[in-house]
Amino acid sequence: MEEVLINMGCIKTVRDIISKVDSGTYNIVDEYDRKVLVIVEKNKSLETRTWEDEGWILSIHYDENGEITSESLVKDI
Numbered sequence: 001m002e003e004v005l006i007n008m009g010c011i012k013t014v015r016d017i018i019s020k021v022d023s024g025t026y027n028i029v030d031e032y033d034r035k036v037l038v039i040v041e042k043n044k045s046l047e048t049r050t051w052e053d054e055g056w057i058l059s060i061h062y063d064e065n066g067e068i069t070s071e072s073l074v075k076d077i
Contacts, residue, residue, distance in 0.1 A: 005031070008048065008060075015066035018046050045069075051076070 007013050017040065026038040030050065037049040043064060050058040055076045061069045 011066035013066070014046060014062050015064070018062065018064055018066065019043055 023042040035051045039047040046062045057074045
């Protein structure tokens with residue numbers, strides 16, 4: 001499997017994903033070997049959910065321009 005590195009800190013990269021990737025849910029592994037769920041709503045938004053220690057999930061929402069609109073820690077039930 002090919003390894004692809006994506007810089008989610010780059011607004012242009014996030015904006016490109018939102019505009020070019022089909023709507024859907026994608027499972028990836030980040031550079032720290034954490035499981036990340038990426039939810040894309042094409043041309044509208046993107047959300048990443050990263051599993052953290054002790055059952056917490058870091059949720060980051062991006063708008064259609066690639067800007068972060070919210071960031072929160074949610075306890076996984």
